[in-house]
Amino acid sequence: MVVVMKSKANDEAIEKVVSRIEGLGLKVQVTKGEHQTILGLIGDTKSVDESMIYDEDNVEKILKIQEPYKLANRDFHPEDTLIEIKGHTIGGGNLTVMAGPCSIESEEQIIEVAKRVKEAGANVLRGGAFKPRTSPYSFQGLGLDGLKMMKKASEVTGLPIVTEVMSTEDVEIVEEYADILQIGARNMSNFSLLKKVGRSNKPVLLKRGMSATVQELLMSAEYIMSEGNKNVILCERGIRTFETYTRNTLDLSVVTAIKELSHLPIIIDPSHATGKWKMVEPMSKASVAVGADGLMIEVHNDPQNALCDGPQSLKPEKFDSLMKNITKLHKAM
Amino acid sequence: MVVVMKSKANDEAIEKVVSRIEGLGLKVQVTKGEHQTILGLIGDTKSVDESMIYDEDNVEKILKIQEPYKLANRDFHPEDTLIEIKGHTIGGGNLTVMAGPCSIESEEQIIEVAKRVKEAGANVLRGGAFKPRTSPYSFQGLGLDGLKMMKKASEVTGLPIVTEVMSTEDVEIVEEYADILQIGARNMSNFSLLKKVGRSNKPVLLKRGMSATVQELLMSAEYIMSEGNKNVILCERGIRTFETYTRNTLDLSVVTAIKELSHLPIIIDPSHATGKWKMVEPMSKASVAVGADGLMIEVHNDPQNALCDGPQSLKPEKFDSLMKNITKLHKAM
Amino acid sequence: MVVVMKSKANDEAIEKVVSRIEGLGLKVQVTKGEHQTILGLIGDTKSVDESMIYDEDNVEKILKIQEPYKLANRDFHPEDTLIEIKGHTIGGGNLTVMAGPCSIESEEQIIEVAKRVKEAGANVLRGGAFKPRTSPYSFQGLGLDGLKMMKKASEVTGLPIVTEVMSTEDVEIVEEYADILQIGARNMSNFSLLKKVGRSNKPVLLKRGMSATVQELLMSAEYIMSEGNKNVILCERGIRTFETYTRNTLDLSVVTAIKELSHLPIIIDPSHATGKWKMVEPMSKASVAVGADGLMIEVHNDPQNALCDGPQSLKPEKFDSLMKNITKLHKAM
């Protein structure tokens, strides 16, 4: 951190600010210039809040230099994090594809889709049992029944399961059935939930909030990791912008940013990002080309009758073709 | 809802879509034009999801006409909702001021601030016991101890209490101490939490999410109301935009929008919206002028040593002056 | 400016960066810390581009402290700028109301509206002759004919005229008829046009671009002022956000920001900001309450038949009532 004092701040005022900073256990280097004095803070400023240094009358600006996350920071953990799920490794150059329906609707449906995506080469089965819906009148998911159906589909195909957990109260039950706990975009800053899954021994898939910065995404990962769970998979699913043609705006540069700033794997969800099935394959190719560690794709055996997100779901035959094309592309890279 | 068929959709295709809509319990009026056929849906489309009508090959567009919320909708409830808290009425032309520190830091602090804001004319004491912080390393609030301190401040001053609840697991304990349950911006779409406070008999202050539309805010209110709790107070606290000069961008037109669309009271939080104490008074005046039902303002006896949000907190003497000015303005309106 | 060197930057690297900065005519104060070296730049860094200091291998961050505008900066010009137009002063506590139709449609129309808004108390007549329309197929304005009609309305009523100039080629002709040259939001960063009106002796009304920051708005003012024209009136007309309920999101905190950063007057256009006539009066009141120097309001004698922006135009009788209310409010403040 660098603290820029106002030009009118006198020695006494400077001394006061310096003392407060030293009181936080940090060292200060003072540079007096012709116009203003600059204080350089030395030490771990990770837990220093601007409020603690704030001085209306004498401080002009407080500039952060150090990144506020540590466990998620590549500087302190240069090696890529690899996450093992039932023999499959996420990260480390592998391309992990998580596929399945938006909602689990019946045992037949989830087993059929699971078989189809497994056959096409997917590595993880996705599906929603607890569904975060904008309207209280929309289908809210099958809950525990859905988890049981998904488990059956997992047993039939051998695919591990990723599914969303929406509430601290549901963590135990979801943990029992799922191989990866998904935190949805709307809950990225639900810190109580992040702490709870941080105490789980199951890996967590953390989706970026609709208007979360890259730094905030990593701070949410830090919440999970600071409770002990180091197995966090990040997921970009589109951010909210002024553009309405697509459901959200997929920010692929986040992959490059994350690879620079963090050691955690990052996957892309082109289905939610675009809201249009026709865009899923091209954006999947772009995701692979930019270096994402994987994809999360909605596949439904009968999109026209899906209980949610039909317009962005791929039919199994389209998914087959997508898998062929991205596998080829991933090898070519 | 209006469904616009593609120009190439033939009679059979149209019939198929019509049947699906009728299967949802709705009537359909079909208009065949020279170029395309338009279907008008008649009946309650509140719980109709676009996915249910979606037909890749034959449907061009699905246009919503009816608002998707009902309990929060002024059309079905033309009278303003009034909320009574310990003899004070929120809504109905009153100006309700909720004031207090960002965090409860000690019994002395909260009692001192409570006395000062009470004296200045505030109607409700605000203060955080459970704090949603971006960093896991920042001060997380005093929790239950904070609630107890706040209760004491309430007893001393007679001011009712509003404080944030961050987790379904904490609802009971916060309910025990607070007069109004606050849902923070980050939890506006934490639907599990919304349902839980929807079963409380305490009024709920629902803050607009950082990138939530007016409609989404009302849908979150609908979640609470659909569980039985009709006492919802909406709160605008700034939205996230590209502008970085202020912490957020305060969207005051939302007051006019809410007054048109809903019967629920709406208050403004200029402290979080701007992040700068100097802007709090001018934006408070603007809020009163535009017709807001109240304000939520951060006041701290010693902002320079506040554990959070010092730069946006008013000193008690500044708050005195603000109260005088807005009271005068409110009377003049 | 403060340059933070990378921790690995050695003395030679630091010396190289220092020399480059000194080569730009600035002094440098070097602070060597345990971890990194910080360079403080002393002197006028207004024309220093980050690119000039950029050093991939050795520079970690370049932090700006000084604001990049000078002529528009209150620090160098503490007194409010007052602008005289035909005996009326803009700024200095006055409330200036500019009113009139979106487009000039006929001599009768503009004269009728001019009479009505004059009577209601408006100070300036607004009206579009050259119209920036999203579609090339929409009505593009009456051009020179429109200017002539507006001139007649000005002669009849004595109201000075503000009208938009869209192209460098039209500056001379618009200057001949208008009292204030308006630069529209879409042209806020049309630097050729800014320079051209900067050489005019007519005041300029500069609208904030749809996604321009406060700093960028002031930099555009600086473009005009640096060519010699010091009479710039800023105008907030709503920014583009994710919210679609209103046409744009009116950012009223910009008034407080501008009053702090600059000496230039700032007015608000609630008509374009909201796109809904019902919101014009409440947002006008809020603008007055927050301390804006004036308003720009669309008034049309027959909104239902207006060639553009009917839904956001006030009828003359609504404008009468608005003027009464805001005048009362302005006096009360």
Added chain:
Amino acid sequence: MVVVMKSKANDEAIEKVVSRIEGLGLKVQVTKGEHQTILGLIGDTKSVDESMIYDEDNVEKILKIQEPYKLANRDFHPEDTLIEIKGHTIGGGNLTVMAGPCSIESEEQIIEVAKRVKEAGANVLRGGAFKPRTSPYSFQGLGLDGLKMMKKASEVTGLPIVTEVMSTEDVEIVEEYADILQIGARNMSNFSLLKKVGRSNKPVLLKRGMSATVQELLMSAEYIMSEGNKNVILCERGIRTFETYTRNTLDLSVVTAIKELSHLPIIIDPSHATGKWKMVEPMSKASVAVGADGLMIEVHNDPQNALCDGPQSLKPEKFDSLMKNITKLHKAM
């Protein structure tokens, strides 16, 4: 267009709206439902403004169905537009790479860079002579001298030239030297300039505005095309969002959108989109994978001493490697 009447609108009111629409040369199909009447407009509604139909008391909503652009619309021009520049074809499956420095700084510099990018496989030389800079105190480009230097570099290498034109007054002079006229993001809605280049016989590279929707981008193309110039190349260069880690947010889904909606070629500028040279190659790969028709990349022989945009410029050797990788990828697709 579909007009939804308010439920209270009586026959007379409906008749009035119908007459107004028929007065615009359109046919109307009226559907009276139990609750509300819906009017379907038949005919070319491209030049119909909502204002013309607007009726405060009786119209509830006006819904657009037809896209407002015609010449740029794939529906009316199913074949891809191919643009020939000195023997090179833009569009039709080719990958066109435009490369060169942000600013032309000297004859030596531009010739050296031109040789290097030509050798690496670039098809067009880019370089700025007239520079749109946020600050009036920043380097504004060499103007005509820059154009002459660029021309020489073109003669030496055989590469065609693309360069920005910022003002209607400069169109003739830029046309004389350039092979492609570039309209910058800040001028995307400078309609006077669009019309002027629409009368040129040189192809136009139209950059998407910082907060322009896909539809607005196509409407700006329509402005150019409606004046006669059909050779428009679209360019995505990042949009403005809340994210500050990158300079802008590159919206790659726009490629898929444009390919669906329009027949015009679209290229990507990853340099301006990200602002960081390290991101240029990964985002270039993603652009090729998603199906873009080309790339526009900043290359500088000495980025550390570049007069602008050094941090986002590639050194020639990095550009060599990028060209090899994307060429391989383009073939593999």
